[in-house]
Amino acid sequence: MKDLSRIRRAGLEQKVMTADEAALLFSHQMVVGASGFTKAGDSKEVLKALARRAKNETLQVTLITGASLGHDTDARLAEANALYKRMPFQVDRVLREKINKGNILFTDQHLSETAELIHGYLPYIDLAVIEAAYIEEDGSIVPTTSVGNSVSFAATAKKVIIEINTAVPCEIYGLHDIFLQENYPHRNFIPIISAEVRVGRKSIALDPEKIAAIVFTHQTDSPADIAPPDAKTTAIAAHLINFFENEVKTGRLTDRLLPLQAGIGKVANAVLAGLEKGNFYDLSMYSEVLQDSTFDLIDSGKLRFASASSITVSESCYKRIFDNLDTYREKIVLRPQNISNAPGLIRRLGIIAINTAIEFDIYGNVNSTHIAGTHIMNGIGGSGDFARNAYLSIFVTQAASKEDKISHLLPMVSHVDHNEHDVDVLVTDFGLADLRGLAPRERALLIINNCAHPDYKQELLSYFERACELRQGQTPHILEEAFSWHTRLRETGTMKRI
Amino acid sequence: MKDLSRIRRAGLEQKVMTADEAALLFSHQMVVGASGFTKAGDSKEVLKALARRAKNETLQVTLITGASLGHDTDARLAEANALYKRMPFQVDRVLREKINKGNILFTDQHLSETAELIHGYLPYIDLAVIEAAYIEEDGSIVPTTSVGNSVSFAATAKKVIIEINTAVPCEIYGLHDIFLQENYPHRNFIPIISAEVRVGRKSIALDPEKIAAIVFTHQTDSPADIAPPDAKTTAIAAHLINFFENEVKTGRLTDRLLPLQAGIGKVANAVLAGLEKGNFYDLSMYSEVLQDSTFDLIDSGKLRFASASSITVSESCYKRIFDNLDTYREKIVLRPQNISNAPGLIRRLGIIAINTAIEFDIYGNVNSTHIAGTHIMNGIGGSGDFARNAYLSIFVTQAASKEDKISHLLPMVSHVDHNEHDVDVLVTDFGLADLRGLAPRERALLIINNCAHPDYKQELLSYFERACELRQGQTPHILEEAFSWHTRLRETGTMKRI
Ligand SMILES: CC(C)(COP(=O)(O)OP(=O)(O)OC[C@H]1O[C@@H](n2cnc3c(N)ncnc32)[C@H](O)[C@@H]1OP(=O)(O)O)[C@@H](O)C(=O)NCCC(=O)NCCS
Ligand SMILES: CC(C)(COP(=O)(O)OP(=O)(O)OC[C@H]1O[C@@H](n2cnc3c(N)ncnc32)[C@H](O)[C@@H]1OP(=O)(O)O)[C@@H](O)C(=O)NCCC(=O)NCCS
Numbered sequence: 001m002k003d004l005s006r007i008r009r010a011g012l013e014q015k016v017m018t019a020d021e022a023a024l025l026f027s028h029q030m031v032v033g034a035s036g037f038t039k040a041g042d043s044k045e046v047l048k049a050l051a052r053r054a055k056n057e058t059l060q061v062t063l064i065t066g067a068s069l070g071h072d073t074d075a076r077l078a079e080a081n082a083l084y085k086r087m088p089f090q091v092d093r094v095l096r097e098k099i100n101k102g103n104i105l106f107t108d109q110h111l112s113e114t115a116e117l118i119h120g121y122l123p124y125i126d127l128a129v130i131e132a133a134y135i136e137e138d139g140s141i142v143p144t145t146s147v148g149n150s151v152s153f154a155a156t157a158k159k160v161i162i163e164i165n166t167a168v169p170c171e172i173y174g175l176h177d178i179f180l181q182e183n184y185p186h187r188n189f190i191p192i193i194s195a196e197v198r199v200g201r202k203s204i205a206l207d208p209e210k211i212a213a214i215v216f217t218h219q220t221d222s223p224a225d226i227a228p229p230d231a232k233t234t235a236i237a238a239h240l241i242n243f244f245e246n247e248v249k250t251g252r253l254t255d256r257l258l259p260l261q262a263g264i265g266k267v268a269n270a271v272l273a274g275l276e277k278g279n280f281y282d283l284s285m286y287s288e289v290l291q292d293s294t295f296d297l298i299d300s301g302k303l304r305f306a307s308a309s310s311i312t313v314s315e316s317c318y319k320r321i322f323d324n325l326d327t328y329r330e331k332i333v334l335r336p337q338n339i340s341n342a343p344g345l346i347r348r349l350g351i352i353a354i355n356t357a358i359e360f361d362i363y364g365n366v367n368s369t370h371i372a373g374t375h376i377m378n379g380i381g382g383s384g385d386f387a388r389n390a391y392l393s394i395f396v397t398q399a400a401s402k403e404d405k406i407s408h409l410l411p412m413v414s415h416v417d418h419n420e421h422d423v424d425v426l427v428t429d430f431g432l433a434d435l436r437g438l439a440p441r442e443r444a445l446l447i448i449n450n451c452a453h454p455d456y457k458q459e460l461l462s463y464f465e466r467a468c469e470l471r472q473g474q475t476p477h478i479l480e481e482a483f484s485w486h487t488r489l490r491e492t493g494t495m496k497r498i
Numbered sequence: 499m500k501d502l503s504r505i506r507r508a509g510l511e512q513k514v515m516t517a518d519e520a521a522l523l524f525s526h527q528m529v530v531g532a533s534g535f536t537k538a539g540d541s542k543e544v545l546k547a548l549a550r551r552a553k554n555e556t557l558q559v560t561l562i563t564g565a566s567l568g569h570d571t572d573a574r575l576a577e578a579n580a581l582y583k584r585m586p587f588q589v590d591r592v593l594r595e596k597i598n599k600g601n602i603l604f605t606d607q608h609l610s611e612t613a614e615l616i617h618g619y620l621p622y623i624d625l626a627v628i629e630a631a632y633i634e635e636d637g638s639i640v641p642t643t644s645v646g647n648s649v650s651f652a653a654t655a656k657k658v659i660i661e662i663n664t665a666v667p668c669e670i671y672g673l674h675d676i677f678l679q680e681n682y683p684h685r686n687f688i689p690i691i692s693a694e695v696r697v698g699r700k701s702i703a704l705d706p707e708k709i710a711a712i713v714f715t716h717q718t719d720s721p722a723d724i725a726p727p728d729a730k731t732t733a734i735a736a737h738l739i740n741f742f743e744n745e746v747k748t749g750r751l752t753d754r755l756l757p758l759q760a761g762i763g764k765v766a767n768a769v770l771a772g773l774e775k776g777n778f779y780d781l782s783m784y785s786e787v788l789q790d791s792t793f794d795l796i797d798s799g800k801l802r803f804a805s806a807s808s809i810t811v812s813e814s815c816y817k818r819i820f821d822n823l824d825t826y827r828e829k830i831v832l833r834p835q836n837i838s839n840a841p842g843l844i845r846r847l848g849i850i851a852i853n854t855a856i857e858f859d860i861y862g863n864v865n866s867t868h869i870a871g872t873h874i875m876n877g878i879g880g881s882g883d884f885a886r887n888a889y890l891s892i893f894v895t896q897a898a899s900k901e902d903k904i905s906h907l908l909p910m911v912s913h914v915d916h917n918e919h920d921v922d923v924l925v926t927d928f929g930l931a932d933l934r935g936l937a938p939r940e941r942a943l944l945i946i947n948n949c950a951h952p953d954y955k956q957e958l959l960s961y962f963e964r965a966c967e968l969r970q971g972q973t974p975h976i977l978e979e980a981f982s983w984h985t986r987l988r989e990t991g992t993m994k995r996i
Contacts, residue, residue, distance in 0.1 A: 085937065100971050105937035108972070110919050112845075116889065120750060121934050184756055184848035184889060189687045252618060258682055343887045344842015347610075350682035365914070373980075374971025380919055388886045389841045391614065391682060414977060416863070416914035421608050421878055436619050439583065439603035473598050473872025474606070479912060479981040482871075486977050 001218045006134035006164050015214045022161050022213035023049035025127060029084070031062045033118070033128040033153035037310035037337065038264060038289045039070030041146030043129045043163050044219040047073045054082035064088065064118070064125070066148020066309065066337055067111060067288075067381065070222030078104060088114040089379040100375045108369065111288065111382040112341035115152040119183055127212070128157035130204075133168045139208030140201075143176055143334070144168040145221055146310035147204075151180050151336045154204045159212040166218045171325045176334045178204050192345055195259050195284040196305040198333060223315040226292060227266040229273065232398045235429040237270040240354070240394065243425065243432050245278065255279045259286035261346075261386050263355040264312065267396045269293040271354060276300050286349050288340055288382045290332060292317045298331050306332045309340040341382045346389040353386035357397040357418075359408045360426055362444040362464055363475055364435050366395050366418040372486050373414030380417050387422040399428035399453035405494035407456040409447065411463045412482035420475075426451055440475045441468070455496065500714045504632035504662050513712045517543035520659050520711035521551045523625055527582070530559045531616070531626040531651035535808035535835065536762060536787045537568030539644030541627045541661050542717040545571045552580035562586065562616070562623070564646020564807065564835055565609060565786075565879065568720030576602060586612040587877040598873045606867065609786065609880040610839035613650040617681055625710070626655035628702075631666045637706030638699075641674055641832070642666040643719055644808030645702075649678050649834045652702045657710040664716045669823045674832045676702050690843055693757050693782040694803040696831060721813040724790060725764040727771065730896045733927040735768035738852070738892065741923065741930050743776065753777045757784035759844075759884050761853040762810065765894045767791040769852060774798050784847050786838055786880045788830060790815045796829050804830045807838040839880045844887040851884035855895040855916075857906045858924055860942040860962055861973055862933050864893050864916040870984050871912030878915050885920040897926035897951035903992035905954040907945065909961045910980035918973075924949055938973045939966070953994065 007013050023046060026032065036042025047069070053059060059082060067089040068074070074092035077083050086095065088109035099106040109117075118125065130150050132141040143150055144165055154160060179200030181187055191199055229237070247253040257280060262268035272293035275283065285294060285306035292313050297303035311321065311334070321328055339345070346353070357366045358377060368383050369376055387393040395418065397408045408428070420440060426433045431450035435443050448460045467476035485495045492498060505511050521544060524530065534540025545567070551557060557580060565587040566572070572590035575581050584593065586607035597604040607615075616623065628648050630639040641648055642663055652658060677698030679685055689697055727735070745751040755778060760766035770791035773781065783792060783804035790811050795801035809819065809832070819826055837843070844851070855864045856875060866881050867874055885891040893916065895906045906926070918938060924931045929948035933941050946958045965974035983993045990996060 087935075102939060102966060102970060102974075105940065106972055107935055107937045108919065110886075113919075117935060120889065185692075185754070187846050187848065188691055189689060189842075189846060191687060193686055194683075256683070342842070343845045344687075344840070347841045348685050348687060350685065370971070370973060372969075372971075373975050373977055374965075374969050374973055376972035384886065384917075384919060388608075388882065391618065414975075415973065416917055417919075419882075419914055419917075421606065421611075421882060421915075437585075437605055437615060439605045441600060442603065467872075468600060471870075471872050472600060473868070473870075474604055474874035475868060475872055475913065476600075477871045477912075479871055479984055482981065483977040 001166055002216045003166050006166065007214060008137045009135050009139045009208055012135060012208060012211060012214060015211055017213050017215065019045035019049035019215050022046050022215050023053045025159065025161065025212055026050050026059060026061060028059050030126040031123050032064065033125040033149065033157055034063060034065045035130040035143065035146065035148055035150045036069045037066035037146035037148035038068055038312040039222045040310040040312045041131050041144040041148065042069045042073065043131055044071060044165065044217040045163055045215050046129045046161055048076055051076035051080040051082055054080040060084040064114065064149065066146055089381050091378045096376060106376065108376065108379040110380060110384045112338050112343065112385045115149055115336065115338035118149065118152045118156055125153055125157040128153035128160045129163065130154065130160060131163045131165050133172050134164060134170055135162060136203050140203035140205050142173050142203045144172060147176055147334045147336050148309055149337060151178055151204050154206045155180060157210065160206060160210045161213040161215065162211060163215050163217055166216060167220045169322055169325065174202055174329050175332065176202060178202065179336065179339055181338065190339060190342060190345060193348065195286045195307040220318060223318065224291060224312045226269055226314060229266065229270045232429040233267050233270040236267055236396050236427050237274040239427050239432040240271050241274040241278065243434065256282045258350045258352050258391055259284045261287040261351050261353045263383065264289050264291065265356055267356055268354060272297055276302055286351055288337065295321065307335060307340065309335055309337040341385040343385060343389045346386055350391035351386060352392045352394065353390035354394045354396060355383040355387065357395040357408065359410055359413050360395060360397065361410050361413045362447055362460060363440045364420045364423045364426060364443045364447060365413050365416050366423055367413040367415045368417040370415035372490065384417060387418045392424050393422055394425040394427065395423055396427045399430045399451060400455065404453060404455055405496065406489060407453055407485065407495050409452050409456065409460065410485050411460065412477060414483060414486050499664055499716045501664050504664065505712060506635045507633050507637045507706055510633060510706060510709060510712060513709055515711050515713065517547035517713050520544050520713050521547035523657065523659065523710055524548050524557060524559060526557050528559045528624040529621050530561050531623040531647065531655055532561060532563045533628040533641065533644065533646055533648045534567045535564035535644035535646035536566055536810040537720045538808040538810045539629050539642040539646065539719065540567045540571065541629055542569060542663065542715040543661055543713050544627045544659055546574055549574035549578040549580050552578040558582040562612065564644055587879050589876045594874060604874065606874065606877040608878060608882045610836050610841065610883045613647055613834065613836035616647065616650045616654055623651055623655040626651035626658045627661065628652065628658060629661045629663050631670050632662060632668050633660060634701050638701035638703050640671050640701045642670060645674055645832045645834045646807055647835060649676055649702050652704045653678060655708065658704060658708045659711040659713065660709060661713050661715055664714060665718045667820055667823065672700055672827050673830065674700055676700065677834065677837055679836065688837060688840060688843060691846065693784045693805040718816060721816065722789060722810045724767055724812060727764065727768045730927040731765050731768040734765055734894050734925050735772040737925050737930040738769050739772040739776065754780045756848045756850050756889055757782045759785040759849050759851040761881065762787050762789065763854055765854055766852060770795055774800055784849055786835065793819065805833060805838065807833055807835040839883040841883060841887045844884055848889035849884060850890045850892070851888035852892045852894060853881040853885065855893045855906065857908055857911050858893060858895065859908050859911045860945055860958060861938045862918040862921045862924060862941045862945060863911050863914050864921055865911040865913045866915040868913035870988065882915060885916045890922050891920055892923040892925065893921055894925045897928045897949060898953065902951060902953055903994065904987060905951055905983065905993050907950050907954065907958065908983050909958065910975060912981060912984050
């Protein structure tokens with residue numbers, strides 16, 4: 001496990017220590033940056049050792065990552081009371097509960113923006129923890145299955161702990177495109193005009209003097225738990241594939257489509273699986289996360305190239321990638337998240353963005369983050385970077401859930417992450433609404449008619465009609481009634497009138 | 499007035515006709531594109547002639563512009579029943595009323611996105627009406643005081659009517675930077691790395707075959723009505739200038755600041771005026787609209803360069819610009835609105851964006867468009883392009899209005915245009931809240947304490963505390979009560995408890 005050949009910079013082997021020793025480097029109120037994006041390339045040892053330490057003493061840090069961590073690390077840190085503030089994203093059940101109780105602060109950010117704050121506003125990162133495959137002769141580090149914010153952490157942190165993961169083959173070298181944007185006002189353009197363009201180096205620059213500890217691990221990433229397609233996700237995917245085929249027919253898209261971004265989860269997987277059939281070819285992805293379906297599409301010859309910030313896949317796919325790195329190195333690239341999610345690249349490439357909504361409303365506003373307007377689920381993630389700037393911004397969700405007691409289409413969303421200006425297409429298992437160029441009153445009729453669960457359709461229409469009559473406006477609403485469905489659910493356990 | 503020397507393309511003089519003759523080219527259900535951005539460079543004759551014609555026959559069009567029109571044109575068109583749908587922006591009282599009654603459809607769009615839809619999705623423009631200073635030998639046209647969407651209209655419209663405005667001197671040539679983005683998937687980067695970089699040509703390409711009519715006019719733009727600074731705008735500007743000075747002290751900004759974007763209106767004017775004092779120098783603007791204050795700052799030597807899509811100024815400033823075109827041509831540039839508002843340029847340049855809110859809430863969500871959640875005021879304009887992608891996104895508003903019966907800070911905004919992820923700094927006449935890096939519960943306390951009108955502070959605090967206790971969550975709210983202030987205003991004429 002302690003494979004010293006992975007420390008190619010002379011002198012650094014002295015920095016090797018155990019995770020518990022490294023954890024002594026943390027102190028109360030530090031700002032910590034950690035690698036990890038959607039469970040990929042995260043610290044496997046040191047953050048857990050920090051949690052152990054924090055159980056027995058007052059030790060709370062602000063923890064900034066790429067995105068979510070794996071291996072219950074966020075849960076352990078939360079339980080040990082080790083977190084004062086967490087940013088910019090999380091998906092952990094235990095952590096979420098503490099955030100919603102107000103015990104841990106959570107700064108929920110557009111994933112492209114965290115690096116801006118690290119370079120321009122946040123207090124300096126005191127200590128960074130970065131997983132690496134190995135350390136190069138020049139002290140630079142080769143990351144593993146994600147890049148996330150690690151480039152910015154390495155550039156700005158006062159001290160860095162490297163976790164060398166020997167479960168990741170050194171042949172991962174070349175999978176990354178490491179590009180550090182110039183600080184303002186000296187920033188130049190990012191010359192990426194297609195998903196496969198590489199503009200940077202293969203390892204992350206790091207001043208070896210800043211390396212305070214090197215810890216070895218041999219643990220793979222937490223596998224993605226991918227629910228198999230079910231009737232609903234299959235229906236959503238079918239509506240979407242049908243829409244794409246129609247766009248091709250009208251000449252607005254070609255069979256090559258445009259670069260795809262797909263949010264995590266089973267719907268995205270189902271849509272990508274749907275692209276295997278049909279005439280689509282020479283596809284590309286410019287996304288945040290690569291899932292199993294990405295690799296299936298590559299293997300089937302449909303997907304030319306995929307760019308993202310992380311690889312989050314099942315155990316078997318993980319193995320398949322590592323066994324075939326020579327092939328995949330020509331087909332995928334991992335970038336810093338401020339590049340994978342750069343607003344200008346999303347607009348320039350003309351991305352087709354597919355993300356999931358928790359709920360949406362009759363005018364096409366989308367809530368991606370909050371249950372009942374108050375309780376955070378995960379966070380906005382990259383959905384805001386993509387939805388605002390994409391060529392086509394698509395949101396998908398089931399029309400109803402929990403034995404249809406909850407309608408995901410509402411008079412008004414209880415929290416707005418994406419407003420009607422940002423949402424081009426809505427899809428549920430019942431149908432698809434193409435909202436481009438439409439005014440709110442047109443949107444309402446189309447959304448209700450195409451996307452509502454039948455049990456809720458009449459009442460939605462009635463709300464819309466009464467709002468038009470009673471209050472009028474560009475966006476008719478009866479404010480006293482707008483959240484009544486949420487209230488009914490809380491009081492009676494269902495959104496249905498009894 | 500009919501100055502034929504302004505038609506430098508041989509043969510085109512045959513196309514000269516009156517506005518009423520040109521108006522015969524419109525037909526029912528056409529899609530019409532028209533120049534004009536914030537009252538600048540709009541059609542002075544033909545659209546009014548269209549309104550006259552529509553009074554007497556069924557003639558309704560979809561009208562797409564750059565942004566708002568001057569000279570009551572939108573009012574006349576609305577009154578004549580000539581509009582089926584309007585996009586992407588308007589500011590007209592009469593039109594607004596018809597939109598809010600549901601008689602005219604209004605598609606309210608991010609100003610950078612309309613060109614994307616014109617090239618990629620909307621039905622072709624049947625007829626465009628574009629104001630020009632003159633027509634070049636090659637048939638290309640030199641625009642006047644705005645560029646807006648005219649480049650896209652000229653490229654895609656089936657037929658074009660040119661309005662030559664002889665009130666605009668031909669010496670305006672060289673003020674514009676005309677750049678047409680490649681269609682997907684062939685789009686390249688826009689090599690602008692500073693406000694003053696020019697990347698295009700000086701006139702708008704146009705196939706002379708498409709010119710269906712040429713109409714002469716000699717009317718200047720509607721002047722901007724600039725309210726003089728008052729106690730509130732002066733207070734807001736002072737808080738903001740103080741904030742900038744502090745950013746310079748901490749080293750996060752230099753005295754050159756970063757390129758400024760400023761929304762229209764008196765607050766923006768007051769802030770820019772404030773920059774004349776103090777140590778700021780070598781400033782630049784990368785904005786949508788240039789107002790009087792821009793030219794004052796240029797003349798005082800503080801502002802190095804200003805880029806925008808239009809010039810909307812008072813009558814005297816208009817004259818001053820035309821009298822000194824040789825000077826200003828080196829100091830300002832007008833671009834297409836998908837370039838002035840390009841997401842990638844806003845991020846790349848590190849814009850400081852200052853826009854106005856109608857209302858905002860305790861978590862920092864902003865409503866820029868809807869009164870009481872239903873009635874549109876103007877539209878989102880470019881505020882969404884800038885707020886999402888800027889380095890610093892600032893929103894300003896008075897804390898209360900209408901003899902303080904209306905609080906502009908609320909438990910929950912009645913409509914969300916900019917969510918908490920997009921809003922870095924909030925300023926009212928009572929103070930400023932710097933929200934960067936803060937979680938919602940932290941934001942709430944800071945916003946209420948720094949920005950609330952004193953008459954409303956206690957009740958806002960009470961709402962927040964009760965929401966934390968009663969409902970908890972990342973973003974505590976009591977949904978049944980969230981809009982109660984709006985309801986109270988509607989029912990009692992004031993948001994104050996009586
Ligand atoms: C939005 C998001 C949470 C959806 O996740 P998902 O698991 O695919 O969505 P589902 O519809 O299956 O689940 C939503 C849950 O909320 C519940 N829910 C929805 N509306 C509700 C309401 N009003 N009250 C209570 N519960 C509600 C559903 O019942 C469902 O519960 P379950 O998980 O117990 O079944 C997830 O995609 C996300 O975090 N997105 C934000 C980040 C992002 O988009 N990143 C983009 C790139 S990675
Ligand atoms: C938001 C916007 C309408 C603010 O305009 P403004 O005139 O500077 O703002 P004010 O605060 O003076 O006016 C807001 C009005 O709404 C009223 N108002 C605010 N909240 C209200 C409420 N809840 N109920 C009723 N009226 C309300 C105010 O009383 C005020 O009325 P008045 O005009 O009769 O005085 C304007 O900036 C805009 O259209 N912005 C969107 C476009 C944009 O931002 N573009 C950016 C680049 S140009």
